[in-house]
Ligand SMILES: NC(=O)C1=CN([C@@H]2O[C@H](COP(=O)(O)OP(=O)(O)OC[C@H]3O[C@@H](n4cnc5c(N)ncnc54)[C@H](OP(=O)(O)O)[C@@H]3O)[C@@H](O)[C@H]2O)C=CC1
């Protein structure tokens with residue numbers, strides 16, 4: 001497969017805009033779709049997406065539009081950069097516009113609430129394409145750092161290795177280094193679960209706890225994530241990689257993470273509504289995915305105690321302090 005040149009990125013939030021910049025910097029012809037016309041106009045006029053990345057000047061070669069048909073016309077690659085829980089509805093609207101052989105790339109890190117499906121499953125189903133046509137990009141990829149061109153690695157996963165290689169070439173820059181992988185299940189489960197563990201780490205920070213607590217949550221979070229992934233058919237080694245441990249550490253440790261910040265607010269005693277208001281519409285995927293992942297775990301008989309308490313703090317009124325005590329009071333066992 002030749003190197004893709006026409007790329008549409010659908011969704012102009014933090015990560016969609018940043019990934020579009022990466023693709024443009026890598027030399028591709030990139031069109032970014034924004035659902036609000038004023039966002040597209042500002043990007044074309046002032047080279048800025050002020051609502052999400054106020055300090056970043058976007059490349060001249062990056063064009064924006066609010067017309068999805070124009071964005072995807074003749075595209076070799078269509079990147080989906082909208083929140084997990086709206087992806088199905090968004091993609092259903094775009095499906096008739098999609099070029100038949102385009103690689104469909106998911107940037108979203110979540111598990112669908114109603115169906116408990118991973119994003120690649122939703123995409124293959126709604127776009128009515130074989131799974132080999134769907135790819136996932138996931139790793140320790142905090143958008144603001146990448147937009148500032150700080151060095152980062154990531155994983156490009158696709159069941160079709162040739163497509164993964166083509167996409168790897170398309171998004172390689174001097175500051176962004178993608179590795180390929182064919183384990184979509186592992187990559188997507190890792191990406192969705194780390195947001196939930198980051199909520200727990202944020203709660204720990206909000207409660208005033210330090211690095212030992214964070215490290216314990218990260219490590220036991222990785223254990224429960226790996227258990228779920230393996231039950232679903234993932235390669236356990238994926239969880240030791242960039243999209244597993246790599247992303248988990250970046251998200252749990254960084255104040256730039258929306259999930260960690262959200263958890264920190266809950267840990268300080270704010271309500272879900274207060275934390276949501278403070279997020280100014282930016283997505284904290286773990287708040288919803290904690291429920292779908294918990295259900296998925298129950299369906300497969302997998303124990304996920306951290307995910308369970310995060311769900312109950314977010315949605316059932318459990319307070320972060322008693323949640324921490326509950327985790328510590330669990331039955332003692334070997335590691
Ligand atoms: N930010 C990051 O560092 C990273 C994020 N991700 C993942 O990428 C995905 C997108 O995140 P990110 O870009 O950060 O999110 P943001 O909250 O920054 O942006 C969300 C984007 O989706 C649009 N949007 C929101 N709701 C809808 C809807 N109902 N229909 C169509 N468009 C909608 C928003 O448009 P509008 O502005 O008009 O509201 C905005 O362009 C998430 O799954 C996230 O977990 C993955 C790696 C890194």
Ligand SMILES: O=C(CO)COP(=O)(O)O
Nearest residue numbers: 139140141142257258259
């Ligand atoms: O996925 C991310 C980093 O890899 C971004 O995490 P947040 O959505 O928590 O900001």
